[in-house]
Amino acid sequence: MSVDAESTQPILQSYVGFDSITSQIEKKLLKRGFQFNVMVVGQSGLGKSTLINTIFASHLIDSKGRTQPDEPTRQTVEIHSFTETVVERGVKLRLNIVDTPGYGDQVNNENCWEPIIKYIKDQHSSFLRKELTAMRDRFIQDTRIHCCLFFISPTGHSLKPIDIVVLKKLTEVVNVVPVIAKSDSLTIEERIAFKHRIKEEMAFHNIKLYPYESDEDDEQDAALNESIQDLIPFAVVGSEKTIVVDGKTVRGRQNRWGVINVENENHCEFIHLRNFLTRTHLQDLIETTSLIHYESFRSKQLLALKENGQQQQQQHH
């Protein structure tokens, strides 16, 4: 075994073959499948369900919008979750979509965010309990929310007071990715001004959005994250309907004055959002949830438990 003077790594004299561990892992993981939990938060009528269906290119959830006159205008924010398994080239993805219809719809919206925050924390809580159980499952089913898509109404002005309150609370417990919904009602100039304004407000209120900076990032990662941070919030348009444009079938919206092609980067930033969520940062979203949000929840809980235990001991004395 010779040691190279310049590097500290020993040079292998013949092929060992441990590089195949990546494909060993892949095989195991492929069998097990992946789990991705995404939550959508925003006022009703902003195209939340449609966007999810557009991102995953299939009809996964139905819109919860009120369509019948005898349906009551919802009184509470009801949280529903749907699980679907989608398969692509042999890779199984168990998708759990958590819908939060009715947020911000009432005349009085005080505390409408509480059920949402509670739901997110409950998932952490249930995971922690399973972890701490003496006889625990081999693979704990992960229901923790990996990504929260926050829908901003395309007013063109600024964030509403309720948005600021909710964003502050959400970013403390989950990865938040804000999107400008139905962005086809903004001209390009309006969109640029709106984004700029939103970014200023988020910076002012110290709202920490995903992706977070990390010491582990190399140059490539950092550059990618920077370009994502530039784009955020993504101006999106969703559609499950297809239209033929220049002989190609694309997902889009047909108006009397033109056709909006969802997949056209000049029309909206859907492609960027889709790639961000599924092609570049999917794994990181899952990992960050576990390493940052869950860890923070866990340490707070365990410290609280410890303090409670100490207090009880003191009381006994």
Place this chain on the structure above:
Amino acid sequence: MSHPRRPGNRKNVKKGFQFTLMVVGASGLGRTTFINTLCDAEVVPKRECDEPEMAHIEEGIKIKPYTVELDEDGIKISLTVVDTPGFGDMIDNEYCFQEILGYLEQQYDDILSEESRIKRNRRFRDNRVHALLYFIAPTGHSLREIDIELMKRLSPRINIIPVVGKSDSLTPGELADFKKRVMEDITHHKIPIYNFPYDPEEDDDETVEENSELRSLLPFALIGCEEEVTVNGRKVRGRQYPWGVVEVDNPQHCDFVKLRYALLSSHFQDLKEITHDYLYENYRTEKLSRSTDSASDNDSGEEDEHSRLKEEQFKKEDGKLKEIEDRVQRELKEKQQELWTKEQQLMSLEANQIHVQ
């Protein structure tokens, strides 16, 4: 754009008429832009972009009237547009309704007190609001709680015309479905809106056709735009998107032109008449009978919150009515005093005359 001359004498035509329109809707639905588009001028200044520090501050609703002089084919219109920035922006919006209702009723109170004067001012400015355009968000579903609440509470005091703001975010199919659902909602909740009433028996065919067409357009799909863009060599008012241009004045793209015509040419008279002959009369009757009637039979079965608000309203109105009564009494006294003084003067004159004779 020509329109049928209203049968009226020349004097009225030259003098023109006055019309007050209120515009209500959450911010970001194109309310302010609509006002400027309607008047074809920057009546409401473009919203100053406040500092980012202001975004989380809940400012509450403001009521801002603006008056413009318009000229519609030779007819002068003194149009007052009342903007209501801040509506629906807060976390708890209960207070907004009260503010608007208070404003509308204040105008009625002013007329009521003016009518009760012994000596009336002929130049008294009638600030009653003749129509309210309510902006619905283009969700594609149907009405939200705040929409239903607002229209229910304000419809006894004003003609409400629902409109869809930023309607260019809906495709024609979505828009048609949305309109249908909104109208179903309105019917279901028994909300009395201004629906271009006509009588198939009494009115002539033209009127019936005109009104039923306008009724079928409800809620009017609106787009607002103050800038001009060039389309195929023409200059039009429109919004330029990467996929095309939406033209404000194109009836294929939105209902702006039809609504404008209804408000400023064909239906303003009807709106004013309903305001005066029906809405104002109802208010007057309610108010005057409330002051004599100690038991209020209006709020049976309402929740505590509502009856508390109503109580405050009653107290306020009682106070106002008392003011009117006091004022009338005072004026009566003054006149009596004047009369007495004149009588005295007359008597002394007569006495002098007798004396002289």
